[in-house]
Amino acid sequence: MRKLVAGNWKMNGTRAALDDLRAIAAAHPSPQVDLLICPPATLLAAASSATEGTPLYIGGQDCHAAPSGAHTGDISAPMLADCGATAVILGHSERRENHHETNGLVRDKALAAFDAGLTAIICIGETLAQREAGDTLDVIRDQLDGSLPDTATAANSVIAYEPVWAIGTGKVASLDQIGEVHDFIRENITARFGDAASGLRLLYGGSVKPGNAAEIFGVSNVDGALVGGASLKEVDFSPIIKALEGTI
Ligand code: PEP
Numbered sequence: 135m136r137k138l139v140a141g142n143w144k145m146n147g148t149r150a151a152l153d154d155l156r157a158i159a160a161a162h163p164s165p166q167v168d169l170l171i172c173p174p175a176t177l178l179a180a181a182s183s184a185t186e187g188t189p190l191y192i193g194g195q196d197c198h199a200a201p202s203g204a205h206t207g208d209i210s211a212p213m214l215a216d217c218g219a220t221a222v223i224l225g226h227s228e229r230r231e232n233h234h235e236t237n238g239l240v241r242d243k244a245l246a247a248f249d250a251g252l253t254a255i256i257c258i259g260e261t262l263a264q265r266e267a268g269d270t271l272d273v274i275r276d277q278l279d280g281s282l283p284d285t286a287t288a289a290n291s292v293i294a295y296e297p298v299w300a301i302g303t304g305k306v307a308s309l310d311q312i313g314e315v316h317d318f319i320r321e322n323i324t325a326r327f328g329d330a331a332s333g334l335r336l337l338y339g340g341s342v343k344p345g346n347a348a349e350i351f352g353v354s355n356v357d358g359a360l361v362g363g364a365s366l367k368e369v370d371f372s373p374i375i376k377a378l379e380g381t382i
Pocket of ligand 1: 142144296300301302303304339340341342360361362363364
């Protein structure tokens, strides 16, 4: 399995940010891990051009479940692929919360991503209230059962565990908390998909920074990270990439 560092730029970045993208690509001409940046949709085509010929892949942050049609403001999976994207983040907690996305909708979007040849990065994670109620593993099980299609494989899917309370807050889950959930996810997908699940990458996300990346990457069944704030600038993103390379 090749490990993966993915950056989620969220609603940040205009064309000037392409310089940051070029800087990230230039700093890692032959990385030992996969590298992906998911810029806002407005930058996708330009980002693909800016990184052409480099090992930095470009991805979307969401897609519609339909390939085309009367869906004002939405973007389809084939459109992302047409812009040069190779992956798409789906079911991020900000989409689940702000746009009321359900597990079923996330699964349908993942199927659309597969049809377009994109890797679906399916996000799951509990809220603080759910953790405090002792419901974390039940929530994770429900999200996996509902969001991850039966046709998921190590080639077309990545799972990102992102505790909602750790995203953009500076609060990081403890290594024990991360390990417990990642081991649980691996057991769950192994029970469902058999040995093939051993190659499916599990990312941790939630305030990953240069200062905590190495210890997080030392946790069992953590195969990389989905990084928000610290993916915007090369100076923050590069040490995270190097920390993951240090585990190989
Ligand atoms: C994210 O947006 O997926 C995320 C993990 O953000 P941050 O790293 O800023 O917490």
